[in-house]
Amino acid sequence: MRRWLRRARDLRVTLWTLIVPPTTWAAHFLFSYLWAAISCAKLGAWARFPTAFAIGTVAALLVIVIAGLIAWHQARTPGAPAPHDEGTEVDRLRFLAYSTLLLSGLSFIAVVFTAAPVIILSDCR
Amino acid sequence: MSLHAQDDPQLRKDQEARLRAVWKPPSGWFFRWTDVNNNRIGVWYTLTAFGFMLFAGVLALIMRTQLAVPDNDLVSANTFNQLFTLHGSMMMFLFAVPMFEAVSIILLPQLLGARDLPFPRLSAFGYWSFLLGGVFVGGSIFFNAAPDGGWFMYPPLTTRTDLSGIGADIWMLGLSFIEVSSVAAAVELIVGVLKCRPPGMRLNLMPLYAWYILVVAVMILFAFPPLIAGDLLFEMERLLGWPFFDASKGGDPLLWQHLFWIFGHPEVYIVFLPSIALFAMLIPTFAQRHLLGYPWIVLAAVGTAFLSFGLWVHHMFTTGLPKISLAFFSAASEAVAIPTGVQIFAFIATLWAGKVKWSVPLLYASGSLAIFVIGGLTGVMVAIAPFDWQAHDTYFIVAHLHYVLIGGTLLPLFGGLYYYWPLITGKTLSDRLGRIAFWIMFVGVNLTFFPMHLSGLEGMPRRVFTYPADLNIGWLNLASTLGSYLFASGVLVLVIDLMLSPTRKKAPRNPWNAGTLEWLAHPDDEDWGIRSVPLIESRYPIWDQKDFVAKVDEGRFFLPDAEEGRRETIITSVLDAKPVSVIRLGTPSVKPMMTAVALGAVFILTTYHLYLLAAFGGVATLGCVLWWLWDTAAIPEKHEKPIGHGIDLPLYIAGPAAPGWWAMFITMMADATAFSGLVFGYYFYWTIHPNFGADFAGPGTYWPMVALLLSLASWVATVAAREVHSRGAVSPARALLVVGALAAIASLGAGLRSLDGLDPQANVYPAIVWVLVIWTVIHAAIGAIMQSYTVARSLAGRMTPAYDADLRNITVYQHFFALTALIAYLTAGLFPEAGL
């Protein structure tokens, strides 16, 4: 685990990595909506335990957690002292990583929010 | 101190003279309007949007006068319908969105220390489209021809030509035209933020305004195209009778609601985030300290942008969708409160930590935040479905939406106006009049809209032109009307203040003592944008970097000269703003204006069913675009040029480092999003109609597959052409491009062939197949034009293996085209056959 994380530090951070967590939320949201719309329209209901939905949710949360872990590690790359707002390579890396970490948090909450109704409501009406 | 060339005052004078000459605006009663400098276009843009806002405001006053007392008959029901439709549509499409683009077009070049954004001609094109389309839509009310279906234009009442007049076409076509210009501006802004930052301005040093604008421009890219797709279906139904929203022929009016609100909800944030961005600039200035929580703000902007795309169905809670779907959207609606709250807390914390100067802009900022928060709270209420079932389409909603829009868009813009007026005109506005105007408006807004919560709960539906006296809401409405006049008089005070401004004396430079780059602007502005492009080392360079202003002014940073007599700016890398190239910018030209007029003709003539003339307009547009493109990406007279400090930069770049490549990529993202709107329509019909695709003949499998293979061949030929061309094999590359163009044309034929025997008026299934195929076929035609154009460029010596931007850009197009063809033809040819 440690070693994997250390390796994560060398991953190239770009503007695209920043949007991985919220994109995962978006994909999960779209998936949930389509899954509900199609199963309600075509089957009229979903099976007792919505397996596809559960798998999708766990997968989304997993991606978000991994993105967050990597970002968390990258955000702690050693370098100049706080407040980390210099124009250096490290500070730019830390900024992107920290923002990604925050976005992971938000996306995690949002995915949980989306999943909650399925547990609470249990039919299409 | 070392002796530096820039120490020589004569040299500096000469440089300034050269810059002044290059950036001289065109003169003459007509030619001054061919200017393409974003500084100037931005000002025209802002004034025009402001004018539309005042116009739409007058419409609101007429409505409020009508509603002042029960059973009033000042205007007829018909006129009232036109009034609220035009008021809402103009405020959203002709004021709020264009205003943010206009302001950004002025501010961004200065904030980014660029001479100008990369595509000044594109901005000019956007402006002229906006003006034309806006006058067309807004003017319709004088001919009793304004749209009257409400700003969301729900079918089927609006698609039935016997129930709605030409107004619906004016709305669809006029506003589609304006959406084109909004997307154009978005492309300019995105590429500007990503590629035109000054050296050293890494992503973590970027002014927050630029972050917000980047985010919002990307949102436009994903929000507007679904609406354009919807507009397309809508007009197909109105003009050709293809039954997309006609339930009797398998269509469904709900599809319009989906496409509209996939646009409509993000739209609310598209108009709100730029105002927050203005706060992010002015709050640090008046707190005299750095904004706290920079990454938190970026989180909030990006997070809001994403979540806002998951909210559209909360406008459709009462349409009978499955409750489980409603719950997803309700959850997302509650989640979006988190990032919104984060931004507001970052501002409050900054003010708390600083020593605050209570100036007029800050007054507007805090006042509007207070109003916005009230609107946000009622928003959380209506995001809960059961409450919404009670309040839906009552005046409660009108109250909520105006609290949000006035607190979140209008008043912040006024705050920004007071803040940035000295930057743009060199004069300050009156402190006293500003405060008076603010308090009048603040009281006016609350007096107008607070009673509406109550009248809504009492049962007053929105969009009614009058109400009976025994509903007992007369006094609430009277209060609202008085409030609206009060608000209008506040706006009047502000306008008077603006009018008096020319008589006032010059403001000092950087009058608020701000720390960000845009305040380098001098009261006697020059057209060159910035004297020399600075090296950035911190977020507030004017505060933090020693002698910063003097060094910029003395041309001690980069690109202080225009030796070759060309307009130029520096292009840098996306992440770290390392300088990569110098590009030549467009100079004044009639082409943008002519293109806008030609394109406008297409939309406007179609409204009046003058199809032949509209087709001429289309050909003229194509001609203008090609003529315009012909002198872009020109091969420079030399390879590199020095920008000072011993750095030499190339004068030509191609591929992902080049702004042109990004522009193509971004435009194609918008295009692909519009296409997904159409595909969404196809599968939407499939989910809700058990017999979709079964009762009517489809295109079969054969011809769609042929068309698909030919389209892919065109794509492969282009990619191969790019590869061999870059290895120096010019003739084979040309041959491959010709093959590609021929394959594209053949795919066009095969695509059309597959539609044989399908009657799009009979049912929604053949109609949507027609739309998917036509869309793809048109893209094949455009692809063939691009391939031929590239061959012509090569033959004319305007493209060589070392200078191959054209070829690289059309390859980007081809990637997207291949994807489109794949999805369209597989859907049309295989999907219903697969027995689903």
Ligand code: HEM
């Ligand atoms: C003092 C200023 C304003 C007043 C008095 C006002 C008044 C009104 C009134 C009376 C309606 C019609 C409600 C109905 O009958 O259903 C309305 C609708 C609307 N307003 Fe405003 N408004 C103002 C400012 C704004 C602003 C600044 C915006 C947006 C930036 C805006 C956007 C809208 C929209 C989108 C609608 C919905 C139109 C529709 O139902 O189709 N308004 N407003």
Ligand SMILES: [Cu+2]
């Ligand atoms: Cu909404």
